[in-house]
Amino acid sequence: MKLLTQRHSFLLILLLVNILSARAGEGMWMVQSASSTIGNQLRKAGMILSPDSIYQEHASSLKDAVVQFGSNCTGEVVSSQGLVLTNHHCGYSQIQALSTLERNYLDSGFWARSLEAELPCPGLTVTFIREVRNVTMQVLEAIGDTMSEEDREKAVRAVSDILIEGVNAETGLTSYVRSAYQGNAYFLYVTEVFRDIRLVGTPPESIGNFGSETDNWVWPRHTGDFAVFRIYAGKDNQPAPFAADNVPYRPKRWFTIQTNGVQEGDFTMVVGFPGKTNAYLPYSALRTVYDQTNPNRIALRQARLSAWDAAMSANDTVRLQYAAKNRTLANAYKKWKGELIGMRRNETLSRVQREERDFRQWLAGNKHLPASYRQCLDELNLAYGELRPLSHAADYYTEGLFGIELMNTSLSFQPLLKAVEADSSKDAQQRLANKLVKNLEAFFRNYHAPLDNLVARRLLATTFQALPDHLRAPAFGEGGWINERGVDSLYQHSIITHPDSLFTLLKNWTPAFGALLSTDPAISFARSVSSFQADKIDRPTSLIQRRINQWQRTYMAALMTRAGSQPIFPDANSTLRITFGSVQAIQPRDGISYHWQTHLQGVLEKAATGEEDYRIPQRLRSIARGEEQLPVAFLASNHTTGGNSGSPVLNARGELVGINFDRVWEGVMSDYDFAPDFSRNISCDIRYVLFVISKYGEAERFIREMDIRTGNPPAKKR
Numbered sequence: 003m004k005l006l007t008q009r010h011s012f013l014l015i016l017l018l019v020n021i022l023s024a025r026a027g028e029g030m031w032m033v034q035s036a037s038s039t040i041g042n043q044l045r046k047a048g049m050i051l052s053p054d055s056i057y058q059e060h061a062s063s064l065k066d067a068v069v070q071f072g073s074n075c076t077g078e079v080v081s082s083q084g085l086v087l088t089n090h091h092c093g094y095s096q097i098q099a100l101s102t103l104e105r106n107y108l109d110s111g112f113w114a115r116s117l118e119a120e121l122p123c124p125g126l127t128v129t130f131i132r133e134v135r136n137v138t139m140q141v142l143e144a145i146g147d148t149m150s151e152e153d154r155e156k157a158v159r160a161v162s163d164i165l166i167e168g169v170n171a172e173t174g175l176t177s178y179v180r181s182a183y184q185g186n187a188y189f190l191y192v193t194e195v196f197r198d199i200r201l202v203g204t205p206p207e208s209i210g211n212f213g214s215e216t217d218n219w220v221w222p223r224h225t226g227d228f229a230v231f232r233i234y235a236g237k238d239n240q241p242a243p244f245a246a247d248n249v250p251y252r253p254k255r256w257f258t259i260q261t262n263g264v265q266e267g268d269f270t271m272v273v274g275f276p277g278k279t280n281a282y283l284p285y286s287a288l289r290t291v292y293d294q295t296n297p298n299r300i301a302l303r304q305a306r307l308s309a310w311d312a313a314m315s316a317n318d319t320v321r322l323q324y325a326a327k328n329r330t331l332a333n334a335y336k337k338w339k340g341e342l343i344g345m346r347r348n349e350t351l352s353r354v355q356r357e358e359r360d361f362r363q364w365l366a367g368n369k370h371l372p373a374s375y376r377q378c379l380d381e382l383n384l385a386y387g388e389l390r391p392l393s394h395a396a397d398y399y400t401e402g403l404f405g406i407e408l409m410n411t412s413l414s415f416q417p418l419l420k421a422v423e424a425d426s427s428k429d430a431q432q433r434l435a436n437k438l439v440k441n442l443e444a445f446f447r448n449y450h451a452p453l454d455n456l457v458a459r460r461l462l463a464t465t466f467q468a469l470p471d472h473l474r475a476p477a478f479g480e481g482g483w484i485n486e487r488g489v490d491s492l493y494q495h496s497i498i499t500h501p502d503s504l505f506t507l508l509k510n511w512t513p514a515f516g517a518l519l520s521t522d523p524a525i526s527f528a529r530s531v532s533s534f535q536a537d538k539i540d541r542p543t544s545l546i547q548r549r550i551n552q553w554q555r556t557y558m559a560a561l562m563t564r565a566g567s568q569p570i571f572p573d574a575n576s577t578l579r580i581t582f583g584s585v586q587a588i589q590p591r592d593g594i595s596y597h598w599q600t601h602l603q604g605v606l607e608k609a610a611t612g613e614e615d616y617r618i619p620q621r622l623r624s625i626a627r628g629e630e631q632l633p634v635a636f637l638a639s640n641h642t643t644g645g646n647s648g649s650p651v652l653n654a655r656g657e658l659v660g661i662n663f664d665r666v667w668e669g670v671m672s673d674y675d676f677a678p679d680f681s682r683n684i685s686c687d688i689r690y691v692l693f694v695i696s697k698y699g700e701a702e703r704f705i706r707e708m709d710i711r712t713g714n715p716p717a718k719k720r
Contacts, residue, residue: 028641028676029571030276030579032182032189033057033065034134047582048269051656056273056580059133064656065578066255068273069128069233071648073576076274077128077231078650078658080259081707084233084251085202086128087691088648089663090210093229095326096123097204103318108325111206113699120200120232122244128199128233131578132175133192137165141179141188151548158188165190182572184282184558185551191577196251198234198244203701205229205694206619207325212605214615215332219340219667221588221596223635223684224605227663228691230704257650259710260657261689263633264585266598270638271582272662272683274649276574279673282558284379285354286386288674292345294394296338298468302401303335305460313453323448337670344671344680353675364564375560381553389546392539395473399535402465404528406458408498411445412528414438415519419529422516435511442504451499459489475534477527496524576645583639588682590668598637602690603630625697633687636660642683643673651685657711660685 031040034057041053056064071077075092079085090097100121101107114120144161145154162179169177169192177192204210209226217223233251236242264270280287310328314321345351358379365376404410418434466474466484478484497504497519507515519525562570587598606626608616626632638651642662651660662685665672669681692710695701 028678028681029569030279030574030581030641030643031571032134033131033273033578033580034136034189036580044271044582048584048654049271049582050654051652055656057134062254064255064257064273064652065131066253067257068578068650069130070275070576070578071128071231072126074277074645075647076645076649076662078648078661079233079253079256080658081256081709082252083707084235084253085256085704085707086199086231086233087228087650087661088231089227089661089686090204090207090229091227091329091663092648093201093204093231094211094329096126096201097229098322098326099123100201101322103322106322107204108207108322111204111209111699112201113203113695113701114201115701115703117250120202123199123201123231124244126197126199126231128196128231130194130196131191132173132194134578135169135190135192136187137179137190138187140165151552154552155548158185162188162190180575180577182575182577183562183570184573185555186559186562187572189577194241196233196235196241198242198248200232200234201229202232203230203695203699203704205698208618209622209694209698211329212616212618213608215329215336216613216615218333219336219664219670221590221637221666221682221684222600222604223664224600224602224608225635225663225686226690226694227686228661228694230695256709257652257656257658259688259692259708260653260655260659261692261710261712263687263689264636264653264659266585266587268585269582269654270584270640270659271580271652271656272638272640272642272646272649273578273580273652274642274646274662275576276579276581276643277576277645279574279643281571281573281674281676282554282561283354283674284382284386284557285351285358286383288345288351288354290386290390290393291674292342292351294390295397296342298394298397299401300335300338300342302397302405302461302464303331303338305464306405306457307332307335309453309457309460313450313456317450320450320453323450324453327448336667340667340670341674344668344677345675347668348671348675348677348680350671350675361560361564365560371560371563374556375563378553378557378560382550382557385546385549385553389543389550391470391473392543392546395469395539396535396543398465398468399531399539402461402468403531406461407445407449407454408451408458408493408496408524409528409531411442411449411498412496412522412525413532414441415525416529416532419516419520419525422513422520425513428511428513431513431516432511435508439505439508442501442508446501451493455489455493458492459486462489473538475531477530477534492523492527495522497522498524574643574645581641583641585636586639586682588637588666588668588680590666590680596637599633599687600635601630602626602632602634602693605634606630619698622698629693629697632690632693634690635684635686637666637682637684639678639681640683641672641676641681646683651683658688660687661691 036053036056044053067079069077071088071092075088077086077088080087097107141158141161144157165179166177169190173192175192175194177190179188179190181188205226212225234248235251237249239252242248310324314324418438421431421434462484466478493499585598587596589595609618642665646662649662650658651662653659662683664684666682669677672681695704
């Protein structure tokens with residue numbers, strides 16, 4: 003192994019300084035750094051719990067009560083029998099999949115009265131992080147300063163594979179390597195994955211998604227956004243695939259629940275798996291987000307959402323089919339709009355321009371620094387300028403053309419058709435056909451062709467008009483697919499819109515059927531456009547992105563050098579992080595101030611308006627009498643993002659006081675630009691969760707499992 007370069011060694015020292023320092027509010031800090039210097043910062047912010055209790059490698063700690071729920075959410079273990087709390091919206095697709103028209107758990111809720119009544123959720127996993135190892139030195143030793151970016155990526159993958167193989171053999175668990183600080187550091191995460199997860203309880207959507215899109219990203223909020231699941235294991239307490247005789251998992255650690263509540267100024271900490279932030283983008287990248295990417299995506303999603311909303315309102319079957327898809331689509335749509343508003347209000351682009359001028363002045367006064375530091379911003383601006391037209395086209399192919407369900411599904415036939423073209427064996431082709439059948443069965447359960455036809459009419463014409471000639475696939479002009487008559491013909495003649503015939507063909511597959519599929523109008527159109535996109539858009543984008551990665555890494559190294567002992571947090575990347583702050587109110591606009599807490603009274607007041615998104619069950623009205631001042635939700639200044647949904651919100655003693663589920667619209671630009679006055683996370687108060695479980699769901703058996711305490715009021719932020 004070659005020696006680390008002097009620059010690499012210097013960056014390692016900076017890395018240690020940066021991961022061991024923090025300040026309340028901004029930042030998503032790596033969980034393994036919750037000791038030493040960062041512990042002092044946590045204590046200054048008001049934490050009473052020992053920082054050593056957050057992360058331990060060889061003893062139980064708070065990290066062992068936190069799980070990655072599925073791939074995009076967080077959950078927390080709250081009992082000695084593997085009971086897990088997360089958000090209703092995190093479990094939404096599972097709840098939907100378990101629902102039928104006769105037993106619609108979205109409408110009625112579900113409360114298992116016994117272990118035997120808990121419902122298996124095929125495909126759902128929860129993942130514990132058992133250990134985090136800093137492998138920066140091992141990875142950087144394998145990288146040469148003169149390597150091309152492509153060779154560097156290969157070297158990182160190769161050494162990561164070796165490290166993973168060794169750790170998996172050593173621990174008997176699974177692991178993965180993730181970079182931090184734009185590739186200036188690397189960490190290996192040792193994980194334990196459980197695959198038998200069962201639904202235990204969920205309120206109806208009218209509680210779990212109260213306010214729906216009207217209140218999404220909005221405060222004041224009154225949503226009981228929670229659901230209850232359980233982890234099952236083999237009789238040896240080890241992860242096991244689903245089996246009827248599996249037993250509830252006995253966790254290493256679970257959270258104590260505190261019902262004393264919170265007050266303004268109280269310390270709060272969120273532990274979870276934030277997905278992605280972009281805190282260190284240059285001006286040229288942010289400008290594209292602001293005046294091109296977000297506006298493009300907003301317009302294209304609006305076209306889909308308006309069609310879906312009208313159809314769902316008119317047809318209960320369509321509503322059930324499209325409920326989860328609509329929520330996912332609308333969530334990002336509203337977030338993108340909020341980002342634009344927040345960036346405009348905070349003058350984010352002007353701030354970044356000022357910071358870049360200051361950065362250049364710092365370089366001018368430090369001639370001894372690497373020449374690459376002086377090049378990085380110019381190189382990034384050049385690369386992002388070249389990327390801009392390709393990014394515009396990619397928006398319209400991804401959100402426009404392949405936002406059409408028929409087009410997107412047509413691409414799933416690619417592996418089978420490639421096997422036919424390669425003259426693979428009949429058995430190999432049949433295996434691919436069988437896999438396709440399984441995937442298509444799930445697709446058709448939640449698909450309505452007439453609605454998709456309407457969406458296609460809108461998006462095909464819009465995409466055609468938005469693309470410049472040199473980035474428009476020739477297939478657009480080869481079938482008249484951009485007018486209503488052409489779209490109707492496409493849907494009428496494609497076998498995909500005739501599922502009975504399609505399944506008969508796939509289940510009785512012969513290679514001769516390949517010609518029939520390859521000439522299908524939808525499949526051939528999608529394949530042609532996809533091929534064009536890969537060649538003319540994706541391939542050059544990939545080459546430019548490698549240059550961006552190289553210079554962004556250099557820019558990050560320069561920022562770390564400039565910061566010295568000042569903390570710089572790494573961008574989120576779906577790894578386990580902590581963020582800490584305090585319960586705080588917000589004044590989002592002139593003349594408007596919001597209290598930090600909402601109550602059950604607010605649920606009743608909204609329901610009294612008669613608006614569709616504020617419908618509540620009569621039972622909730624009944625049990626609310628005398629409980630109108632029960633806290634429902636609260637605001638805090640924790641820096642969160644997608645992936646933090648379902649995260650435990652802890653008080654100064656590490657006790658569970660809430661479940662994180664959203665951010666205020668005025669602060670969603672925090673993925674790019676954290677604003678202390680506006681960035682607030684929204685949490686469901688644990689007392690409302692317990693109230694709904696106990697009084698609405700009459701599920702006292704859940705409550706009896708939990709370690710619930712009342713007393714020891716949490717310390718105020720000092």
